[in-house]
Amino acid sequence: MTPFDTNRWVGVDGAALLVGAAGVLARRPALLLASVVGLAALAAARIDEAPAPTLDVERTLSDDAPDPGDEVTVTVRVRNVGDRALPDLRLVDGVPPALSAEDPARLGTALRPGAGATVSYRITAVRGEHDWEPLVAISRGATGSRERTAEIDADTMMQCSPELSATADLPLRGLTTQFSGRVGTDVPGAGLEFYATREYRRGDPVSRIDWNRYARTGSLSTVQFRQERAASVVLLVDAREAAYVAPEQGVPNAVERGVDAATGAFTALLESGDQVGIAALAPTECWLPPGAGAAHRARARDLFATHPALAPTPGDGRYYASVELRRLRNRLPADAQVLVFSPLVDDYAAKVARRIDAYGHLVTVVSPDPTVESTPGRRLARIERENRISRLRRAGVRVIDWAEGAIDPEIERASARWSG
Amino acid sequence: MTDLTHRPSVLSASLSTLAASASLVAVALADTNALLVALPGVALVGGGALRGSTRLVSLGGLALTGGVVFAGLAGGGPEALLLGALGALLAWDVAEHGIGIGEHLGREARTARVELVHAAVTLLIGAVAAGVGYAVYRGIAGGQPMAALVFLLVGVVAAVAALRRRRAE
Numbered sequence: 001m002t003p004f005d006t007n008r009w010v011g012v013d014g015a016a017l018l019v020g021a022a023g024v025l026a027r028r029p030a031l032l033l034a035s036v037v038g039l040a041a042l043a044a045a046r047i048d049e050a051p052a053p054t055l056d057v058e059r060t061l062s063d064d065a066p067d068p069g070d071e072v073t074v075t076v077r078v079r080n081v082g083d084r085a086l087p088d089l090r091l092v093d094g095v096p097p098a099l100s101a102e103d104p105a106r107l108g109t110a111l112r113p114g115a116g117a118t119v120s121y122r123i124t125a126v127r128g129e130h131d132w133e134p135l136v137a138i139s140r141g142a143t144g145s146r147e148r149t150a151e152i153d154a155d156t157m158m159q160c161s162p163e164l165s166a167t168a169d170l171p172l173r174g175l176t177t178q179f180s181g182r183v184g185t186d187v188p189g190a191g192l193e194f195y196a197t198r199e200y201r202r203g204d205p206v207s208r209i210d211w212n213r214y215a216r217t218g219s220l221s222t223v224q225f226r227q228e229r230a231a232s233v234v235l236l237v238d239a240r241e242a243a244y245v246a247p248e249q250g251v252p253n254a255v256e257r258g259v260d261a262a263t264g265a266f267t268a269l270l271e272s273g274d275q276v277g278i279a280a281l282a283p284t285e286c287w288l289p290p291g292a293g294a295a296h297r298a299r300a301r302d303l304f305a306t307h308p309a310l311a312p313t314p315g316d317g318r319y320y321a322s323v324e325l326r327r328l329r330n331r332l333p334a335d336a337q338v339l340v341f342s343p344l345v346d347d348y349a350a351k352v353a354r355r356i357d358a359y360g361h362l363v364t365v366v367s368p369d370p371t372v373e374s375t376p377g378r379r380l381a382r383i384e385r386e387n388r389i390s391r392l393r394r395a396g397v398r399v400i401d402w403a404e405g406a407i408d409p410e411i412e413r414a415s416a417r418w419s420g
Numbered sequence: 421m422t423d424l425t426h427r428p429s430v431l432s433a434s435l436s437t438l439a440a441s442a443s444l445v446a447v448a449l450a451d452t453n454a455l456l457v458a459l460p461g462v463a464l465v466g467g468g469a470l471r472g473s474t475r476l477v478s479l480g481g482l483a484l485t486g487g488v489v490f491a492g493l494a495g496g497g498p499e500a501l502l503l504g505a506l507g508a509l510l511a512w513d514v515a516e517h518g519i520g521i522g523e524h525l526g527r528e529a530r531t532a533r534v535e536l537v538h539a540a541v542t543l544l545i546g547a548v549a550a551g552v553g554y555a556v557y558r559g560i561a562g563g564q565p566m567a568a569l570v571f572l573l574v575g576v577v578a579a580v581a582a583l584r585r586r587r588a589e
């Protein structure tokens with residue numbers, strides 16, 4: 001960038017003239033002499049020029065693939081590779097927007113040709129793929145009368161994949177696949193929970209015969225259990241721009257909490273034998289069809305970590321509400337249940353949940369609560385959200401209202417309330 | 421988590437208060453009335469530098485300059501006036517620079533090096549100018565004060581006019 005005037009010496013000429021003029025009018029040569037100091041500084045400022053910062057920037061991370069929540073130390077080494085001294089150099093590092101630095105990622109220094117400086121700061125890793133932006137260098141001359149800015153690239157990338165750790169078992173609803181699993185059905189067969197007894201038929205296993213009853217009445221009968229089946233579940237994360245809401249600065253936003261919860265749910269469901277898929281309401285397309293197995297798990301981990309639709313900061317692009325909804329509907333397998341992760345801060349998410357429910361997919365909404373009560377407007381937003389939740393519940397959609405903290409207690413509380 | 425606070429650095433504020441105090445002492449030795457003008461200047465520069473107010477710092481610099489003028493009108497010696505002017509310049513310059521650093525980088529960042537280099541450069545420029553000026557003054561002292569004064573005046577006005585003109589760019 002071309003240098004420009006900082007205008008910081010404007011007015012000093014007036015003060016110098018004032019001193020000189022007072023000396024002339026009062027015939028005090030010493031006073032006229034004193035104005036020399038100001039004039040000399042002005043002259044220096046006049047000939048001073050901001051040197052172009054020709055810097056060699058090297059950025060190193062203590063860990064370029066950390067786990068979420070890990071502390072990573074970033075060290076930036078800067079060296080003046082030009083042949084002019086940089087007497088006034090201000091450096092601001094381009095920390096990725098989703099990360100927040102614990103220490104200032106900024107440095108003020110002066111560098112002789114060949115000299116170097118180091119700034120290091122700690123960041124707390126959050127899920128996602130993070131690209132560092134260029135370092136901004138502001139260079140001024142020694143008197144600060146001229147300034148120029150330069151951006152210096154040093155490609156650095158950090159990839160932070162979440163550990164797939166399971167949350168409490170999410171209560172699923174009675175829509176199942178033909179595979180055996182843990183969702184209780186109303187079909188008698190092999191299982192754990194007592195369902196009914198029926199008359200003995202030839203060929204029934206001896207262990208299933210109700211011997212107590214035989215002793216009492218003399219007739220043979222067979223015990224039947226509730227058959228348990230696996231479900232097919234699609235985790236639908238609301239990652240539209242409207243969903244990027246947080247109660248305050250520095251707190252994970254609703255999308256991050258939703259993705260965290262979805263990650264936990266994914267593992268829990270996969271471990272209990274259900275087939276799990278991932279989808280997002282986002283400008284960028286995101287779809288992983290329901291599946292099982294180690295390869296599916298690895299694909300999901302990668303998707304949770306790096307998919308742009310699930311990034312911790314909103315992406316670019318427009319979201320075409322009705323098109324996306326239709327596409328999602330066409331993709332959903334007929335026997336799939338849907339777990340929606342949405343803060344429910346606008347009517348659209350609630351509409352999606354009800355629409356999918358109406359298409360015959362049983363829907364459970366997990367809703368991280370981003371609302372606060374500090375101003376009347378925020379209180380209104382909270383009430384609107386509560387109304388949306390109760391409307392959804394009236395329509396037969398299950399909602400877990402997740403205030404803050406861990407999700408497991410909320411799931412426990414919700415499952416205690418629901419039946420079957 | 422640290423957000424950029426835009427608060428000015430403490431080091432610059434302390435250095436500028438020190439320079440302002442030096443200016444105050446120099447003019448106070450020449451004239452007690454000058455003390456009354458320069459004293460609020462010290463408070464304004466110091467307070468402005470800590471609070472990050474360029475306006476207060478400029479007012480303080482002006483008050484310190486006023487102190488120099490009063491001391492000169494009361495017949496202060498060239499040594500005291502030069503020292504007073506140098507202190508005033510340094511106080512204003514360092515305080516303003518510290519505020520700018522604070523706006524760019526915040527108080528928490530490591531900025532001591534750039535602040536010290538800037539203060540040293542300004543001190544050097546001012547001291548050299550004062551030294552040369554003082555030597556010339558001593559050299560021509562006792563000559564034709566009025567004629568020298570007129571030429572000096574013309575020189576000062578021409579110099580200021582030249583310095584005021586913006587770069588053609």
